[in-house]
Amino acid sequence: MxxxxxxxxxxxxxxxxxxxxxxxxxxxxxxxxxxxxxxxxxxxxxxxxxxxxxxxxxxxxxxxxxxxxxxxxxxxxxxxxxxxxxxxxxxxxxxxxxxxxxxxxxxxxxxxxxxxxxxxxxxxxxxxxxxxxxxxxxxTAAAAAAAAASSAGIPWPLALQQEPLWILPTPDTAAELGQLLEAAAAAGAVLALLKLGHRWSWVQPLLEQRGLLAQTLFAQRVGWPDQLVAAAEAVSPAEQPYFSLLLIRQGWPAVLP
Ligand SMILES: C[S@@+](CC[C@H](N)C(=O)[O-])C[C@H]1O[C@@H](n2cnc3c(N)ncnc32)[C@H](O)[C@@H]1O
Known part of the structure; x- marks a missing residue:
C-alpha cells in the first residue's frame, strides 16, 4: 500500500x-x-x-x-x-x-x-x-520461543492451569539464580529468563549440576533466519548473543492428557 x-x-x-x-x-x-x-x-x-x-x-x-x-x-x-x-x-x-x-x-x-x-x-x-x-x-520473545519449540516437535506450553509464569532478566550471580530456581520450584512456577547472553557460560553448568538442563529450553534469535531453539542440554556452555533466553519448567501439573 x-x-x-x-x-x-x-x-x-x-x-x-x-x-x-x-x-x-x-x-x-x-x-x-x-x-x-x-x-x-x-x-x-x-x-x-x-x-x-x-x-x-x-x-x-x-x-x-x-x-x-x-x-x-x-x-x-x-x-x-x-x-x-x-x-x-x-x-x-x-x-x-x-x-x-x-x-x-x-x-x-x-x-x-x-x-x-x-x-x-x-x-x-x-x-x-x-x-x-x-x-x-x-x-513477546518468550511466547514466540515457546511456540517455536512446540512447532519443532518439543511441546512447550508456557503455563498451564494454576502455574505462575515468572518473566525476568537472568540474575547476575549463580547464588541468585540458585535461589530463584528454588523459589520457582516451590511455587510451581515456570521461568522465562531474558537477557541471557554471556551469562550462559555459568548458567549452563549450574543447570547441569541441578539436573535441570533437560527441562530447559534455549532460544536464540527467535523468528530470525538463524533462529536456534533447542533443549538446553544440546547447547554448548559458550557465551551466547544478547538475543537469547531460557524457559525453565521444573514440574508439570498432576492432571495432563
Ligand atoms: C530488553 S529485552 C526486550 C524484550 C522484548 N520487549 C519482548 O517483549 O520480547 C531483550 C531480551 O529479550 C529477549 N529477546 C528478545 N527478542 C528475542 C529473540 N528474537 N530471540 C530470543 N530472545 C529474544 C532476550 O533475552 C533479550 O536479551
Missing amino acids: DHDPTRAQATAALTLVGVGPGDPELLTVAAVRAIEAAAVVAYPVARLEAEGMAARIAAPWIQAGQRRLPLLFPMVAEAEPRRAAWHAAAEALAAQLQAGHAVVLLCEGDSSLYASCSYVLLALAERHPAMAVRVIPGI
Missing part, C-alpha cells in the same frame, strides 16, 4: 508499536496498519549509524516515502546518558507530532515488556502530559 501523507496528517498521533521478536509475519494487523498510516517511523538504535533491531523487523512494512527517525538509546550502565536520551527522544517525537505528523515508534517484541519505548512513554507523560499516545502490544 502506498503511503498517503494526507491520511497520516489527518490522524497526527503517536503510536508505540510492538513489532514482535524477529519474523515480520509476527506483527499484528494493528501494528502493520499503524506503520502504514504513519508519516514518520521512529525506532531505537544503539549507535546512530546502526539500523536498529525493531526497524529491521518491520522493514517489509515501511514504505520508501516514509521519513525514518532513528532515536539514540546508548547501551551504557550510567543513569544520566540514558535519562538524557529518553528525554531527547520524547522531545524529537513531540516535535514531529506538533508539526502535524502521525508517528510510530517501533519496539522490539512487546511494547511494554523491558521495552525502550516504555521510557519514552514515561518521559512523554512527564513532559507532555496532554499528548495522546496509543500503544499496540507485540508478540
